Amino acid sequence: MSMVPAERLAEVLVEVADTLVDEFDLIEFLGMVAGHTTEIVRIQGAGVLLADRHGRLQLMAASDERARTLELFQLQADEGPCHDCYQRGEPVIDADLEEAGDLWPSFAPWAVAAGFRSVHAFPLRLRQTVIGALNLFGTEVGHLSPAEVRIVQALADIATIGLLQERAIHRGEVLTEQLQAALNSRVVVEQAKGVLAQIHGVSMDDAFEMLRSYARSHQELLGRVAQAVTEDPTSIPDLTTRPPD
Amino acid sequence: MSLAQVQQLVADEASLADDRPASAGRLQRLCRAAARALPATGVSINLSVDDRTPVTVAASHPATVQLEALQFTLGEGPFLDAHATRQPVLVADLRSAGRSRWPIYSPAVQDYGVRALFAFPLGVGGARLGAMAVYREEVGALSDLALDQAMSFAEAATTGLLDAQLAPREPDLVVHDALDGRYEVFQAQGMVMVQLGVPPLVAMARMRARAFTRSQRLSDLADDVLAGRLVFEPDEP
Numbered sequence: 319m320s321m322v323p324a325e326r327l328a329e330v331l332v333e334v335a336d337t338l339v340d341e342f343d344l345i346e347f348l349g350m351v352a353g354h355t356t357e358i359v360r361i362q363g364a365g366v367l368l369a370d371r372h373g374r375l376q377l378m379a380a381s382d383e384r385a386r387t388l389e390l391f392q393l394q395a396d397e398g399p400c401h402d403c404y405q406r407g408e409p410v411i412d413a414d415l416e417e418a419g420d421l422w423p424s425f426a427p428w429a430v431a432a433g434f435r436s437v438h439a440f441p442l443r444l445r446q447t448v449i450g451a452l453n454l455f456g457t458e459v460g461h462l463s464p465a466e467v468r469i470v471q472a473l474a475d476i477a478t479i480g481l482l483q484e485r486a487i488h489r490g491e492v493l494t495e496q497l498q499a500a501l502n503s504r505v506v507v508e509q510a511k512g513v514l515a516q517i518h519g520v521s522m523d524d525a526f527e528m529l530r531s532y533a534r535s536h537q538e539l540l541g542r543v544a545q546a547v548t549e550d551p552t553s554i555p556d557l558t559t560r561p562p563d
Numbered sequence: 564m565s566l567a568q569v570q571q572l573v574a575d576e577a578s579l580a581d582d583r584p585a586s587a588g589r590l591q592r593l594c595r596a597a598a599r600a601l602p603a604t605g606v607s608i609n610l611s612v613d614d615r616t617p618v619t620v621a622a623s624h625p626a627t628v629q630l631e632a633l634q635f636t637l638g639e640g641p642f643l644d645a646h647a648t649r650q651p652v653l654v655a656d657l658r659s660a661g662r663s664r665w666p667i668y669s670p671a672v673q674d675y676g677v678r679a680l681f682a683f684p685l686g687v688g689g690a691r692l693g694a695m696a697v698y699r700e701e702v703g704a705l706s707d708l709a710l711d712q713a714m715s716f717a718e719a720a721t722t723g724l725l726d727a728q729l730a731p732r733e734p735d736l737v738v739h740d741a742l743d744g745r746y747e748v749f750q751a752q753g754m755v756m757v758q759l760g761v762p763p764l765v766a767m768a769r770m771r772a773r774a775f776t777r778s779q780r781l782s783d784l785a786d787d788v789l790a791g792r793l794v795f796e797p798d799e800p
């Protein structure tokens with residue numbers, strides 16, 4: 319298979335990089351990687367699988383319907399180049415499906431019947447962490463040149479870095495929001511104590527007791543009640559109206 | 564300086580007798596390590612309440628905590644700018660740059676001997692946590708190296724705060740440390756909300772204004788409110 323011209327390759331790399339730094343949509347990004355890979359090495363299909371929290375591979379994107387079906391079959395059969403690649407963290411290059419009956423007794427004959435002859439799989443890996451695999455499917459017996467192998471692995475590496483970065487950011491954002499919420503909700507409880515202490519002329523401790531027993535008897539979270547006291551006191555007149563002396 | 568190198572400096576920083584336990588103590592050591600490395604007179608890590616009110620989680624020196632209390636009282640200063648804009652605030656010379664930016668805060672913080680200050684936002688992605696403050700008693704910008712170090716310290720501070728979220732019981736410690744000594748202010752805020760019939764932010768603003776006219780710290784004014792020595796009347800300035 320022949321390589322695509324350098325200018326087009328450069329365009330692809332720029333597009334991948336842009337997608338990584340701008341608004342990041344995971345599925346869109348991986349779909350782009352799969353599509354570009356087929357274009358760059360002039361092969362018929364590509365798919366991207368990522369491992370979930372339990373280490374099970376899931377199909378994330380494919381270049382077209384045929385590739386999608388092939389990937390799903392690999393997952394269902396629990397065998398195939400993508401599994402081997404993911405387990406070992408090593409690429410599978412130039413596998414001839416007609417010779418692979420022993421290796422993949424379910425997948426190989428099925429893929430051949432579907433019109434494919436060759437498969438390659440590249441790990442999505444950063445140092446010791448393997449998060450999935452990028453698979454290529456060809457209708458002819460194919461050999462990827464060393465240059466093509468390097469380029470596809472480079473695309474896979476770029477995708478991996480982007481994915482791991484995105485995960486770290488997402489996790490960080492979630493934790494940040496948790497900390498901020500914990501801080502804010504504690505403050506709201508203190509403010510609510512002050513509100514009730516002022517309305518009823520009681521101590522802060524008594525005010526806290528009022529909040530707590532109201533929350534308990536109304537099956538509400540304390541924080542929720544405190545928020546209502548500070549933001550919308552008319553919504554809980556039982557708490558926020560001083561009874562006539 | 565890389566994050567790993569900064570974390571090594573923090574690990575190497577000696578702990579003191581009255582350091583807080585676990586991650587809170589680590590954050591105190593981080594502040595001291597940063598003050599040593601940059602160098603700086605004081606470094607503090609501050610979170611925000613309501614996006615506006617800074618609360619100090621850890622500081623390199625007790626005096627630094629007092630500096631932060633200024634921003635808490637006045638409601639203006641580098642913390643708020645850094646937190647809101649998510650950009651570092653770099654003021655190499657408070658005498659020239661400070662006054663127009665923070666007309667009340669600038670002279671007040673200079674009374675404490677501060678001549679330069681820098682604030683670095685803390686947060687991840689789209690989520691904001693607060694800011695790390697760096698104070699110096701000499702005029703002068705942070706060198707490129709020091710700036711780079713400060714950013715790494717800020718990153719380590721964010722990581723430290725978020726790691727505490729993952730450890731059992733520690734999230735409560737961080738919140739407690741941030742609000743320690745501040746509970747009374749928020750309780751007083753609740754009382755003033757009722758006294759004036761206004762929402763929380765307005766009540767806080769009125770308390771700050773009153774503290775300013777009485778030359779009082781906000782926390783002392785809060786004590787007066789709690790004790791009934793000060794009552795806010797509607798239609799009073």
